[in-house]
Amino acid sequence: MINLFPLWLLGILILSACSNPTKTNPLLPSHLPEAPVAPREDTLITIHGHTRTDPYFWMRLSDAQKNSAAPDVQTRKTLDYLHAENAYTDSVMQNTQDLQQKLFDEIVGRIKKDDESVPYFSNGYWYYSRYEEGMEYPVVCRKKESLESAEEILLNINEVAKGHAYYSATALSVSPNNKILAFAEDTLSRRIYTVRFKNLETGEFYKDEIPNVSPGGAWANDNRTYFYTSKNKVSLLSEKIWRHKLGTSTKADVMVYHEKDPSYYIGAYKSKSDKYIIIYAQSTLNSAYHILNANEPSGTFKPFTPRSAAHEYSINHFEDKFYIVTNHKAQNFRLMETPENATAMENWKEVIPHREDVLLEGIDVFKNYLVVSERKNALNHLRIIHQKTKDEHYIDFGEEVYVAGSSANPEFDTELLRYTYSSLTTPYSTIDYNMTTKTKDIKKVQEVVGGHKPEEYHAERQWAIARDGTKIPISLVYKKGTPLDGSAPLLLYAYGSYGNTINPGFSSTRLSLLNRGFVFAIAHIRGGQAMGRQWYDDGKMMKKMNTFTDYIDCSQFLIDEKYTSPQHLYAMGGSAGGLLMGAIVNMEPQLYNGVIAQVPFVDVISTMLDETIPLTTNEFDEWGNPKNKAAYDYMLKYSPYDNVKAQEYPHLLITTGLFDSQVQYWEPAKWLARLRATKTDDNLLIMRTNMEAGHGGASGRFEPYKAVALEYSFMFMLEGIAE
Structure with missing residues (x-):
């Protein structure tokens, strides 16, 4: 990575007084070096007869430029600016270095270093993951039939992560015969994955590697065929579903589905019953599914029901039918069922009707029970329904404010529902609930090392x-x-x-x-x-x-x-929540002493006008399409970058990642530059760019807490909390 620090950004002599002079605060520096100033190079953007001036459009780089061994002038200038802002942040936060380290050690110190997940049973094996002390990534394991059996390591993620500044392994999937592991890895934090396969009998990796994919896929029942999703190389949108035969060249892979509407996300998965491979296509307002018998991987996928406008639904297979959670004539969704050989909507029959005060969020299907996840008055509820008798009851959670939800439940023929429970005071518990006897077996309570007393x-x-x-x-x-x-x-x-x-x-x-x-x-x-x-x-x-x-x-x-x-109120939000932060500081800045905007989506109009950027076309039904004048005019009212004004702002900490594919780094960088050039106060304005990560920040178990320590230290510094 290029790491040049240009003279035109060095502020070494000009000092400015920090704000909040009425409070003696040992953490606030009495003087600050002059902040970096991004050069202004106006770009005019005209649409609907209206022209917006973007003085910092030049900060945008392509992926190729970011990784170039011979950066051009623009690339060098942009990277230099980001490094300069990082150096400035280090200078501003210099007095908190010891506090940041103390906070990091404190936060990490509460985490059990040799922790292990609660095993769950699937297809003859108990699966779990465990952490070894000092390691950043989990070791994924299983034991055959009994927890007393010998441990088999499926994937030691610490081993495959070696040599990578960022590493993510996800969507682990074992073939039906339990002999092959498929998983997706990302080594850049750009959410561009490669599917890899491991022989669980020999421990060797197959030569088959499938690049440029979305995580997740589905094994057919022949144990050789794997369905996966490829991305558009420009927009990074999921675009095509392919059929791969293990041991053959990816050049021979067969495309089985092509989504030509860029407003949809697509993917493939397997039904819990193991009978069907299912392709989904999901936009903000629409759903579509195609199904294929998993015993016939070379067959043709058939539509579940014809795609229609403004219809969202999901499907679950059970015995000889499908359950459907649908918002057709039901804003809060209702539950329907249909024979598996007659899945078009005209055959659907209602099981649970629509309710004005209850949102039906999803279901879990078991041989004898149906578990319905509901939300009412901003709280989760789990409703248990016997498949045959239709008797039902709710699980009692006993607190005023909590969260509960279904957990890993891959087994079909069981009376045990595994769910997780927590509250703002109570650590997470993993609980097995016997749906027949209505008894709870707490399998694990999150350990807080050093102790925690909820009371x-x-x-x-x-x-x-x-x-x-x-x-x-x-x-x-x-x-x-x-x-x-x-x-x-x-x-x-x-x-x-x-x-x-x-x-x-x-x-x-x-x-x-x-x-x-x-x-x-x-x-x-x-x-x-x-x-x-x-x-x-x-x-x-x-x-x-x-x-x-x-x-x-x-x-x-x-x-x-x-x-x-207002002197002690702090606001925090990330991504679309970062847009929220940008909007509220433009609208009512006097309410907040400090604001933390994490990977903030702040240049709304420019991003939504550019269909080459990931997510844009998928989200026209979320934000609006600014090519439509009414949408453009409305977005222009709140877009944070476009509404920066000459006024006082709270203290601001902004974070971003150079390789962010969800909210490109240039949005927060441009926003900061415009704020610095426009605002009328001396309050802190700093930004941290992770030069090796993307939207989710650093990878690993502990490394992300360095960013948390920075955010907490920022607030503590403003409050004068030194310990």
Whole structure:
């Protein structure tokens, strides 16, 4: 990687005073070196008769340029600028170096180093993963028939990760005869995977390697045929499904499905019953499935039902029928069933009707039971239904604020449901629930090394009133004794997009905040699905502004109720949640003392106008297509990069990754440059670019916590918390 530091970016003599002069704070540097200044090179972008000026468009590099051994002038300038910002961040945060190390050691110190997952049974074997002390990656293992049997190592990820600054192995799948392992690896953090195969009898890797794929695939029942998904090499969108015969050249692979609509994600998987290979195509508003008998891998996939507009559904095979979770005439989804030989929609029959106050999120199918995952009033519920008698009951969880969900349940003929449970005060538990006797067997409780006493903390649910009268749920946790008089620092987290709900689960990392007097809160704002599908619909497209105003109104509620004050309120969000951060600091900057924007999606219009960028075409139904003037005008109202103005902003920490394929690094880099050139305050504005990683940051078990230590130190520095 090129690491040049140009003289035109060095600020060595000009000093500026740091803000917050009324508070003696040993962590805040009394003076700062001059920040890097990105050169302005205006690019004009005109559409719908409107021209936007982008002074930092030059920062955009191609993947080839980023990895070039002989970088051109633009590449050198861009990389130099990113390195200069990293150096500036190091300078600003210099007084927190010891604190960052202490926090990292503290956070990592709570993690059991030689931990092991709870084994689950599948096709004659018990599968589990374990960590060896000092290792960054898990060792994936199994034991035949009994947990007393000898251990067999399927994949020691520490071994295959050697020599890579970043490494991810995912979508591990064992062939039906238990002899071959398929898995997908990414060595760049660009989410471009290669499928590899391992002979589990000899321990040798096959020569077959399939590059440029999405993770995940499906074995046919002949133990030789593997279905996988290739990506478009420019947009990185999943595009084609292929059939590969193990031991043959990938050049001989047969394409079995080609999705020509770039608004869809596609992939292949196998039904839990092992009878079908299933291809899915999913867009924001539409679903489509094709099925093939897994005993006939050379056959032709047939459509499950004709694709139709604005219809989302999922399918599960059971005996001689399919269950369908569908939103057809059911905004919160309902459950249907249909014979496996007559799957078109006209044959579907209702099993569970639509309910206005309950979101049907999914199902797990067993021989004797059906488990329905539901959400009501921003909380999960697990509903157990006997397949034959139709008797039903719910599992009782017993706390006000919690998260629970179905876990690894690959076995079909069992009365045990494995689920996980946690709350803001209670570590995660893995529980086997006997659906017949209604008894619970706690298989494992997450160990917090050094101890954790849930009774020392308090969790609660509050409801803020949005400006349009809507009640917005907020989940809160703090250590008992924390003053609730407006003096406590509070970190408010939210996401608010794609229907993703941030659940109120436990985090041992978060103890480093709570034990230092912070309140932690999650705003379950519109754009997620905490309160059902309408919650999502009211926070996207031409209603996206609700997401931002909900967050602001939750912030004001927490201030009014004396959980915190503007001098101690901190905001955090990542990716689409980073867009949220960008919007709220433009709209109501005075509410926040500090903001952490992780890999923020802030240049909304430029990105959504560029269909060569990954995700763009998939998300026209999420954000709108700015080629449509109405969508363009609406997006222009909130796009953070386009709405930076001459005003005071909170202290800001921005993070990004050079190889991010989801939110390209140049979005946060350009945003920072425009903020620095425009804002009127002396508050901190820093950015950390991980030059070796992408959207998810560093790989490994412990390395990512260095970024967390930086974020926490940023807030502690502003609060004057030195220990």
